[in-house]
Amino acid sequence: MIIQPSLPQAFVIEQIDHARMSGQLAAAFGNAEFAPLVPREPLEFVIAxxxxxxxxxxxxxxxxxxxxxxxxxxxxxxxxxxxxxxxxPDFNEQYHPFAGLISSMHTWGLYHGRYGLSDFLFIDRITPELRPTVDAMLNAELERQTRLKAQLTDFSDQQIFTGYKLLQFFDTLALYFHTTLAAARQEAHFRNVPRAVGEDVTVKITPQAEGNYALAPYPFAQPEVRVFVEGRYLAPQPEGVDLAAVLRATPKVKQEYLLTPERRSLNHA
Incomplete structure (x- = not known):
């Protein structure tokens, strides 16, 4: 669950709804500057x-x-x-080996600094009593990856890691919106975004007026992209309340975001 802080009610987003918006971003990705997702269908599926x-x-x-x-x-x-x-990974592997592999890498990477893309090593924060359980889970994911790579001999390690980095971009771009109240969103930079296999760039996002967001370089096919996430506005509940029942009874609503290219100012001599 992702809790977007606000008063008097927080915006509560289920993880699957967060992922669905990541999938919307993936489906819109690709233009003359950014190569499309390959393989498209398995990547779009696992990202969503x-x-x-x-x-x-x-x-x-x-x-x-x-x-x-x-x-x-x-x-x-x-x-x-x-x-x-x-x-x-279990769920995504049922759809396609490539989807299962990228999902497994996502699980392992979250504990190990996203394979070097992040400095945060969550594995170091695991308590001693849980460390054997976590290590066993992560070792099983490495075994899964070895097994699935054996089924995906048409893809190089570099192509596979490009798919992983694309998932990280769409995941963190969606989190930029989902974890922060609109008034608190600031300029941010997303590093290691694949423009092509073996070629990465940094994408900048800047809040604009009226809830629009400008990206540079702009990675989407259409001149503007509107995406949304579903969630529920929920006030803090006292102890003893069946929070799951409250959540089920609360209808979901949408937050929408408009993404556009950054407009460059013209400097006149």
Missing amino acids: HHDEGWLELDAQAKRDPKTGLPYNLTQTPLADLVTTGPRS
Whole structure:
């Protein structure tokens, strides 16, 4: 679950809804400057379903006593967090070996600095009592990756890692919107975005007026892209309330975002 802070109600986003917006971004990606996703269908699928393993846990809507809301992604108890790790690769592997491989890499990478793309090593924060469980889960993912790569001999390691980096871009771009209230969003930079296999760039996003966001370089096919996420506005609930029932009874609404190319100012001599 992702909790976007606001008062008097927070905007609560299920992980699968976060992933669906990531999939919208992936479906819009590619132009003369940015090569399209390859293989397109398996990559679009895994990007749109990269958090499928959260479905059961999010449905439970466990209450964080500090907030009265469901646990935010980064505050989820580790024992619960570990259970989501293999479920997303299991789901995606059923669709296609490439989707399963990228999903497995996503699980492993979240604990190991996204394969060097991030300085944050979550594995170092695992408590000693949970470390054997986490290590076993991650080793099983490495075994899965070896098995799936043997089925994907048409793809080089560089092509596979390009697919992984694309997932990281769409995931973190969606998180830029989902984790932060609109008024608090600032210019941000997304590094290691594949423009082609073996060629990466940094994409800058800048908030504009009226809820629009400018990107440079602009990675999408259409001159503007409108995406959305579904979530629920929820006030903190007192102890003893069935938070899962409250969540089920609360209708989802949409937050929409408009992405456009950055407009360059003209300097006259």
